[in-house]
Amino acid sequence: MAKTILFIEDELALQKTFGDILRRGGYEMISALDGETGLRLIKEKKPNLILLDLILPKINGFDVLKKTKENPETKEIPVIVLTNLEGVGDLDKVIELGATTYLVKTQYSLEEVVEKIKKALGE
Amino acid sequence: MNRRFIEELNITAQCKRYGLSLWQCPQFLFLIMGLIIIGSTLSTYTIGTRYIEDPEIVALIVLILTTILFIIAFIITRSFERLAEANRMKSEFVKIVSHQLRSPITNLSWAIDILMSGEMGKVEEKQTEYLKILKENSSRMIDLVKDLLIVSRIEEGSLMIKREKISIEPIIKKLISRFEPFVLASNVEIKFEAGENLPQVFIDAHQIEIVIENLFDNAIRYIKGEGEIKIKLKQRDKTLYFEIKDTGVGIPKDDQKFIFQKFFRSENAIRQQTQGSGLGLFIAKSIIERFDGQIGFESEENKGSTFWFTLPINQ
Numbered sequence: 001m002a003k004t005i006l007f008i009e010d011e012l013a014l015q016k017t018f019g020d021i022l023r024r025g026g027y028e029m030i031s032a033l034d035g036e037t038g039l040r041l042i043k044e045k046k047p048n049l050i051l052l053d054l055i056l057p058k059i060n061g062f063d064v065l066k067k068t069k070e071n072p073e074t075k076e077i078p079v080i081v082l083t084n085l086e087g088v089g090d091l092d093k094v095i096e097l098g099a100t101t102y103l104v105k106t107q108y109s110l111e112e113v114v115e116k117i118k119k120a121l122g123e
Numbered sequence: 124m125n126r127r128f129i130e131e132l133n134i135t136a137q138c139k140r141y142g143l144s145l146w147q148c149p150q151f152l153f154l155i156m157g158l159i160i161i162g163s164t165l166s167t168y169t170i171g172t173r174y175i176e177d178p179e180i181v182a183l184i185v186l187i188l189t190t191i192l193f194i195i196a197f198i199i200t201r202s203f204e205r206l207a208e209a210n211r212m213k214s215e216f217v218k219i220v221s222h223q224l225r226s227p228i229t230n231l232s233w234a235i236d237i238l239m240s241g242e243m244g245k246v247e248e249k250q251t252e253y254l255k256i257l258k259e260n261s262s263r264m265i266d267l268v269k270d271l272l273i274v275s276r277i278e279e280g281s282l283m284i285k286r287e288k289i290s291i292e293p294i295i296k297k298l299i300s301r302f303e304p305f306v307l308a309s310n311v312e313i314k315f316e317a318g319e320n321l322p323q324v325f326i327d328a329h330q331i332e333i334v335i336e337n338l339f340d341n342a343i344r345y346i347k348g349e350g351e352i353k354i355k356l357k358q359r360d361k362t363l364y365f366e367i368k369d370t371g372v373g374i375p376k377d378d379q380k381f382i383f384q385k386f387f388r389s390e391n392a393i394r395q396q397t398q399g400s401g402l403g404l405f406i407a408k409s410i411i412e413r414f415d416g417q418i419g420f421e422s423e424e425n426k427g428s429t430f431w432f433t434l435p436i437n438q
Contacts, residue, residue, distance in 0.1 A: 013230040017237055024242050084225045089283060105229040106265045110236035 003121060004028045006047040008038035008064065009082070010056055018051070021110060022117070035059030039067055042074050049121055052099075054083040054090070062097065069098035078120045082113070140211065149203035156196045164189045211279075218275040221268045228268060232261040263398065270402040273333070274385065277409045284327040284413065291324065291356060291363060291434075292317050294332050298339055299354075310349045318357035324434045330410045331434075337403035338367050338430050344397055345371035345428070362416070362433035369429075372397075374422040382420070383408045391424065407432075 005027050009015055012033075019029045030045055032038035036058040042050060050068065054061035061081065068074045081094045081102040094102050100120050103113055130136070138148035145151045164185055171181035235258045237243060239251070246254065276282040299313055306313055342352045350370040357364050374382055378389040386401040411418040411432045422428035 011226055011230065013234070014226075017230065017233045021237055021240075021242065084222070084229070106225050106232075106269065110233040111240070 002026055002028045003048040004030060004045060005049045005051060005117070006030045006032065006038065006041055006045065007051045008032045008035065008056065008061070009051070009053040010034060011053075017110065021114060025114065033057070035061065035064045038064050042068055042077070043071070046074065047077060049117065050077055050079045051117070052079055052081050054081060054085050054094070062093065065094065065097045065099055080117065080120055149200045149207060152203075153196060153200040156200075157193070160189055160192055160196070214275050214278045217271055218279070221271040221275065224264070224268050228261060228264050232258070232265065235261060267400050267402075270400055270406060273406050274402055277406065282330075282410075282413070284330060286325050286327060288323045288325050289328050289331075290321065291331065291335075291365065292321060294328065295335060295354060295356060295365075298332070298335055302339060302343060306343060306352075309343060309346065311343060311346050312351045313354070314351070315354045316356070321356060321358060322363065322436045324363050324414075324436060326414045326434060331414075334407040334410050334432065335365070335367075337407045341399075341403060341430070342367050342369035342371065342428075344399065345369065345373075345392065347372060347395065350427075358436070359433065361436050363436055364431065364433050366429060366431040368427065370427040373424040373426050373428050374420075375424050379420075379422060383418075 005022055007015060007018055007022075007029060009018075009031070010033050015031050015033070019031060023029050030041055030047060032041050034057040038050075038052070038056070039059060041047075042064075052061050052064060056064070061083070065079055065081070068077065068079060075098070078100040079098070081099045082105060083090075083094075083102065084105050085091070091102055091104075101116065103116060108116075134148070134150045134154060135145070137150050138145055167185050168182060171185065175181050235254060239246065239254050239258065273282065295315065295317075299315060302313075339352075339354075346352070346369055352370075353366075353368040355364075355366040355368075372391055372395060374389050375391055378387075378391075381387045382389065383404050384401075385405040387405075388399060388401040392399065408418050411434070414434055416432055416434040418430070418432040420428055420430040
């Protein structure tokens with residue numbers, strides 16, 4: 001069965017580029033455009049991996065991450081934070097909250113990001 | 124209104140907002156000026172009443188003089204304050220704009236990645252050429268935005284640093300292998316010479332990587348045709364010394380004193396249409412000085428340049 005990836009990101013263009021490339025890679029993609037929907041889908045669908053932006057409408061990425069890791073049912077799901085925030089404090093906090101890794105968007109090519117996703121899924 | 128008034132009285136907070144040290148901050152200087160005026164008034168008054176016949180006239184003169192001085196001082200500091208505020212707003216503007224530009228540029232760059240990967244259908248050779256131009260230019264925009272963000276953080280005094288004990292040598296080796304494809308393509312040879320048992324330094328690995336990357340990038344960029352880059356890392360007294368020497372176009376003598384200025388680009392660099400934002404060396408100098416190091420260079424036009432920096436060891 002195809003592995004599911006939940007992509008929580010409010011940029012539609014990114015949802016499209018990422019969705020397309022990962023679907024072609026054989027993954028099933030679920031998308032959420034805000035933190036609230038994201039959290040609901042995490043509980044309902046229990047995806048194999050979560051890709052999470054930090055600046056999101058309704059509930060921000062930090063809180064989504066915190067709640068996911070607090071819930072015993074969802075805390076094992078690896079979370080990759082994909083962001084443009086670059087403050088040392090923000091990134092440290094993300095790891096402290098239990099994210100597998102973080103990627104600063106402008107520093108990586110799409111290929112490199114896909115590589116990291118595969119690694120987090122143990123492939 | 125009341126709250127604003129109280130906020131204005133908090134001098135350290137105000138100075139921090141402008142990113143200025145106390146001795147450069149208008150509010151603090153005004154306070155000091157006021158204290159000096161009050162002090163000198165009181166002493167003049169004491170001396171006057173003791174040695175001059177009619178103390179009331181002396182007191183009156185002193186009072187009038189002080190008031191005038193006070194008003195002048197107030198006007199001067201107000202104008203300084205406006206300048207500082209304008210400068211702060213400029214940095215803030217640069218920061219917001221560059222931050223906002225990052226998302227659209229990433230979208231652009233990743234969309235180009237997808238097209239180039241051929242996943243969305245076969246790409247003709249002619250199309251690949253144009254896609255490469257798009258990709259190259261989006262990378263340039265990403266670099267520029269990254270540099271602008273670092274500059275605005277430096278100016279605001281909010282560049283976060285994480286000090287840890289690290290060795291510089293692995294960072295240089297990593298950068299050499301990262302630049303290798305670029306270097307081979309431009310027919311440049313790289314030599315790296317590192318001293319034995321080099322000490323570690325207490326700095327931020329990420330920031331020092333930015334510095335070396337900028338110097339390295341310049342060295343390659345300004346070599347036209349074949350050339351050679353020599354990198355040296357050694358201990359010199361109580362400092363770690365880094366040097367990068369290139370056989371590039373060099374910096375004209377008249378331009379040398381401006382080379383670390385923000386946005387400055389030397390006349391021969393522009394003439395030869397070498398790309399660059401003029402921010403790299405400004406960033407490098409700011410970072411090195413932040414770690415109490417020194418940075419400098421020697422250069423001769425058409426012969427090449429040598430850039431060096433030192434970092435203190437015992438910290």
